[in-house]
Amino acid sequence: MQQQIIIRKATRHDVPEIVRLLADDMLGSKREAYENGIAQSYYDAFETINRDNNQMLVMAEIEGKTVGTLQISYITNMSHSGAKRAMIEGVHVDATLRSKGIGQYMMEWAVTESKKQGCRFVQLTSNKQRKDAHRFYERLGFMASHEGFKLGLEKE
């Protein structure tokens, strides 16, 4: 990238852009609903994330225009002598701007930030359908050492 990428903490005003980025995607398009306005649940989620010191939701910008988003969750576990780890979720780059190094810049920023916060690991899960994403994470040094299991819970 010739242009400078700025990473900054997301604000409430960014919620529509975040939803747009999440929805603009092979899997996201099936599960995010924003055609009739941004659902209140996204704003509620933003507020929950925003007031939690262990959560960091950020925007990537180029010349004031949103180009990506990701979220880091810091979790302390008992294993590995009580190690803190960083979970990265919701890594999305604008669909028109892929393969230009923006995702790599964002991930390298996230890894640096996780080191600053004293984390011993960075981890993330990626849907098995996202083969391109897997090659991308492997190029960044991540190892696909784990199976990622999910169970959907029905509303009661």
Place this chain on the structure above:
Amino acid sequence: MQQQIIIRKATRHDVPEIVRLLADDMLGSKREAYENGIAQSYYDAFETINRDNNQMLVMAEIEGKTVGTLQISYITNMSHSGAKRAMIEGVHVDATLRSKGIGQYMMEWAVTESKKQGCRFVQLTSNKQRKDAHRFYERLGFMASHEGFKLGLEKE
């Protein structure tokens, strides 16, 4: 199990038992150090987990004896309309008491608890070497839908 399993929140007094359970394991034995007493870092991690409302570290007991432990982390993300999810980590059952339904009881408790907390998903990652664990999670209805990536961070 004929005997009743009790699940309760872990206290500081449980730290040595938690470390014993983590270490008493194919992978854990290589990475947990407690032969010269329990390292302070485990107590520090316990305090961090204990004061965070989004973390729940529990003990499973039978007749007052520790038989297992697990940790639930509640994380709100923007995706799936701002869904909250439960991450389960550090699921360990006493090595002498495996295949008796204790792990299943603990996991079912964790799923019920995650529903009560309003989670839309329960997720976990499991090292690819743990084939038995994978069959166990699949029997409980979990789908191995994701690749779990990890990056170790060196101390600076």
